[in-house]
Amino acid sequence: MATLYRSIRNSLWNSRRQWLSWKYLLEIIVLAGLYVVAARYGLRFQYAGGLNSLVWAQTGLALAALLIFGYRLWPAILIGSFLVTYFDRDLPFLVSAVIAIGTVAARVSGLYFLRHFVEFRKTFERLRDVFGFIFWGAVVSTFIGATIAVASQALSGIVSTHDMWNAWLAWWLGDTLGVLIFTPLILIIFRKRPLPTRIHAVRILEALVSLFIFILICLTIFYDYFGVVAGPYARTFLIFPFLIWTTVRFDREGAVISAFLASTIAMSGTALGHGPFAVGLLDTSFTLLQIFMASAAITALVLAVSFAERKRAEREVFEQRNKDEALLESIGEGVIATDTFGNITLYNKAAEDMLQIPPSEAIGRDYESVMRLENEEGVMIRSLDRPLAAALSAGKVFRGTTTSTPAYYYLRKDGSRFPIALTVSPIYMKDKYFGAVNQIVGVVNVFRDITIDKETDRTKTEFVSIASHQLRTPLSTMKWHSEILLAGDAGALSGPQREYVAEIYRSVERMIKLLSDLLSVSRIEMGMIRVELATIDVAQTTDEAIKDLAAPLNEKGIKIATHYSPDVPKVRSDKRSLEIVIQNLLSNSIKYSPAKSVIELSIEKIGERVRIVIADQGCGIPADDQKKVFAKFFRAENARSIDTDGTGLGLYIVKSVLEHIDGTISFTSVENKGTTFYVSLPLIA
Amino acid sequence: MEIIQPADTKKKVLIIEDETPMLRALSDTFTRAGFNVLEARDGSMALGIALNNKPDIILLDIILPVMDGLTFLKKLREDTAFGRNVPVVLLTNLSADREAINKAITEGNPAYYLVKTEWTIRDVVEKVKERLGMVQT
Numbered sequence: 001m002a003t004l005y006r007s008i009r010n011s012l013w014n015s016r017r018q019w020l021s022w023k024y025l026l027e028i029i030v031l032a033g034l035y036v037v038a039a040r041y042g043l044r045f046q047y048a049g050g051l052n053s054l055v056w057a058q059t060g061l062a063l064a065a066l067l068i069f070g071y072r073l074w075p076a077i078l079i080g081s082f083l084v085t086y087f088d089r090d091l092p093f094l095v096s097a098v099i100a101i102g103t104v105a106a107r108v109s110g111l112y113f114l115r116h117f118v119e120f121r122k123t124f125e126r127l128r129d130v131f132g133f134i135f136w137g138a139v140v141s142t143f144i145g146a147t148i149a150v151a152s153q154a155l156s157g158i159v160s161t162h163d164m165w166n167a168w169l170a171w172w173l174g175d176t177l178g179v180l181i182f183t184p185l186i187l188i189i190f191r192k193r194p195l196p197t198r199i200h201a202v203r204i205l206e207a208l209v210s211l212f213i214f215i216l217i218c219l220t221i222f223y224d225y226f227g228v229v230a231g232p233y234a235r236t237f238l239i240f241p242f243l244i245w246t247t248v249r250f251d252r253e254g255a256v257i258s259a260f261l262a263s264t265i266a267m268s269g270t271a272l273g274h275g276p277f278a279v280g281l282l283d284t285s286f287t288l289l290q291i292f293m294a295s296a297a298i299t300a301l302v303l304a305v306s307f308a309e310r311k312r313a314e315r316e317v318f319e320q321r322n323k324d325e326a327l328l329e330s331i332g333e334g335v336i337a338t339d340t341f342g343n344i345t346l347y348n349k350a351a352e353d354m355l356q357i358p359p360s361e362a363i364g365r366d367y368e369s370v371m372r373l374e375n376e377e378g379v380m381i382r383s384l385d386r387p388l389a390a391a392l393s394a395g396k397v398f399r400g401t402t403t404s405t406p407a408y409y410y411l412r413k414d415g416s417r418f419p420i421a422l423t424v425s426p427i428y429m430k431d432k433y434f435g436a437v438n439q440i441v442g443v444v445n446v447f448r449d450i451t452i453d454k455e456t457d458r459t460k461t462e463f464v465s466i467a468s469h470q471l472r473t474p475l476s477t478m479k480w481h482s483e484i485l486l487a488g489d490a491g492a493l494s495g496p497q498r499e500y501v502a503e504i505y506r507s508v509e510r511m512i513k514l515l516s517d518l519l520s521v522s523r524i525e526m527g528m529i530r531v532e533l534a535t536i537d538v539a540q541t542t543d544e545a546i547k548d549l550a551a552p553l554n555e556k557g558i559k560i561a562t563h564y565s566p567d568v569p570k571v572r573s574d575k576r577s578l579e580i581v582i583q584n585l586l587s588n589s590i591k592y593s594p595a596k597s598v599i600e601l602s603i604e605k606i607g608e609r610v611r612i613v614i615a616d617q618g619c620g621i622p623a624d625d626q627k628k629v630f631a632k633f634f635r636a637e638n639a640r641s642i643d644t645d646g647t648g649l650g651l652y653i654v655k656s657v658l659e660h661i662d663g664t665i666s667f668t669s670v671e672n673k674g675t676t677f678y679v680s681l682p683l684i685a
Numbered sequence: 686m687e688i689i690q691p692a693d694t695k696k697k698v699l700i701i702e703d704e705t706p707m708l709r710a711l712s713d714t715f716t717r718a719g720f721n722v723l724e725a726r727d728g729s730m731a732l733g734i735a736l737n738n739k740p741d742i743i744l745l746d747i748i749l750p751v752m753d754g755l756t757f758l759k760k761l762r763e764d765t766a767f768g769r770n771v772p773v774v775l776l777t778n779l780s781a782d783r784e785a786i787n788k789a790i791t792e793g794n795p796a797y798y799l800v801k802t803e804w805t806i807r808d809v810v811e812k813v814k815e816r817l818g819m820v821q822t
Contacts, residue, residue: 512803
């Protein structure tokens with residue numbers, strides 16, 4: 001309550017400087033003057049013994065002024081109201097003063113209610129503004145003013161207790177109508193609107209003709225202009241088609257001007273004894289007229305705002321859709337959307353450019369006939385095998401985006417083809433009425449021509465391949481020649497000679513290993529790992545790897561004890577990858593195990609995976625280094641002291657290769673006790 | 686280790702290799718191992734020698750002048766019953782990571798694909814012997 005008081009006080013009370021500013025004084029004088037003029041308009045339609053008016057225009061003016069300029073103009077209302085009651089209506093000074101204060105209280109409270117309870121927008125944007133305005137502005141706030149005014153008159157004996165109810169009703173209805181007709185009229189006429197870009201002559205003509213016809217109709221009804229046309233009720237209803245017409249055609253402006261014209265003509269006509277409301281006592285006929293005018297004004301306003309609101313919503317939807325379409329249209333990748341039947345609903349410019357099929361031959365057609373899809377071998381991919389069908393039926397996102405996966409090609413209109421990276425996703429839409437359920441309403445294909453990517457990839461592969469060939473040629477020559485020397489095939493070597501040549505041989509081997517590891521790493525990093533799924537026997541592949549390691553095994557006298565569980569099925573995987581994994585792990589174990597030790601190797605089926613366990617009794621991995629062993633070029637300190645030649649790439653390669661075949665690797669290790677690696681492979685990669 | 690055989694029962698090996706030092710190392714080693722060695726330095730020459738001499742096994746490099754190894758293999762397999770059946774060991778320094786090589790391997794059906802740096806020359810001889818059923822491994 002204290003806050004409310006403070007906020008009202010702060011809004012009503014200007015600083016000293018503002019009270020004294022000429023501009024402010026001028027505003028007060030002008031508004032007070034206008035107030036008096038508006039009241040005189042209302043007084044032309046006096047009734048109930050000269051105490052009341054049909055419509056208090058000044059009430060509507062005062063509320064509009066406060067809505068536009070804020071609370072600070074309240075003194076103008078106080079002055080205007082006092083002048084009207086004291087001079088024009090000859091009420092006693094004190095009563096006039098009380099009425100003036102009550103009027104200010106009513107207008108200020110109207111503004112407060114509209115601001116706080118409605119968040120009122122002066123342009124009547126929303127239906128909320130209209131209904132809030134009618135309730136708080138036209139009905140509730142006027143209640144306060146009418147009550148104070150009639151109470152003060154009753155207390156001073158001007159109005160007898162007998163007439164009090166009628167006086168109150170008349171006062172209140174006059175204020176209500178004033179607000180309903182004049183406040184929107186002022187707010188709408190002076191609303192900010194975009195400047196017209198050009199003047200539409202036809203529109204102006206329509207406005208003038210409508211105005212003329214509307215006035216004519218009002219005169220017909222309320223002035224009996226063409227004689228008495230039809231009965232009183234039929235005549236009254238005649239106003240609505242025209243009121244609706246002007247409202248629909250001319251928005252809020254049409255509504256407020258029509259309501260103003262209709263009420264003015266109706267009041268003056270009725271006052272002169274014309275029209276359907278001029279029946280019986282003047283009091284009764286005026287009350288009927290007031291009710292009629294209120295309904296007409298409310299109808300026009302509500303209608304206008306509903307229309308404006310709807311038009312705005314439509315425009316927003318339209319603009320949003322245009323924006324979305326422009327966005328999709330401008331995306332550099334081909335975008336094609338279909339409905340659930342596979343008919344194309346959206347087809348953007350990039351898709352058109354790539355497929356060279358005009359939109360007229362695409363939109364609305366079956367996707368299969370427009371986006372003809374082929375595989376590498378040039379075999380057409382039919383509906384059920386297409387990614388789109390999968391996306392639609394299973395709700396799965398398909399991504400054929402890398403050059404290492406089997407390539408898809410789209411056919412252009414002329415039958416030529418281009419490789420594509422393709423993403424096909426189901427379009428989910430929330431059902432408006434069953435919000436939680438996500439329904440697939442179609443599929444969206446996003447694709448791009450990857451001819452250049454493929455070419456780049458091919459060049460990269462070729463470069464690596466040729467470079468490695470060139471590097472290997474001299475290495476293999478050195479390897480073989482030193483081997484021949486060592487074998488004594490070119491005559492027996494002396495002790496030191498043998499040692500020197502052995503050193504050459506060892507260095508060449510080291511170089512070869514380094515080169516091969518670097519090649520593997522560059523293949524991994526260039527995304528060149530090729531996975532070819534085949535049915536493979538893990539045990540057999542392991543045996544082959546062991547056989548290839550015969551030389552180092554013999555050298556150190558290390559045995560590999562294998563335990564193959566009989567229930568291990570064949571797996572769908574890449575043989576070369578598996579070989580790389582097993583060879584690297586075993587060769588590490590051999591390298592770091594003491595001579596004559598045993599490496600345990602077991603293969604078992606665990607759930608839907610095959611597990612390969614390689615346990616050695618080697619130097620182990622220090623606890624501090626265990627997190628880093630899969631990092632590129634990392635070598636543990638103890639490993640480095642045992643074998644100075646390692647590249648630090650083996651485990652990095654193993655892990656990377658495993659990732660390509662959905663495999664995982666983990667280990668446990670105790671320094672100086674040994675390490676156990678666990679490799680897990682899916683039955684189907 | 687060495688198997689001494691009479692001259693007429695010696696197995697004939699055709700070594701196709703353009704690098705002289707490599708060719709020499711292979712040729713010397715295979716001769717010492719008791720093979721009758723035929724040499725060729727390019728694919729085209731090799732094709733003539735192969736068809737005329739019908740070696741028991743062919744060691745084939747891939748990168749060769751005039752006609753490369755993969756083309757040689759294709760032509761060899763196309764030509765005669767001998768060409769279709771003679772075992773071929775691809776002995777190269779090219780990794781099998783290119784489409785063309787993979788395709789040739791599948792179609793040419795070589796006995797082995799050996800990367801030179803990965804193998805000692807002795808193991809190469811062993812592989813050849815193994816393929817020809819000369820040793821029990």
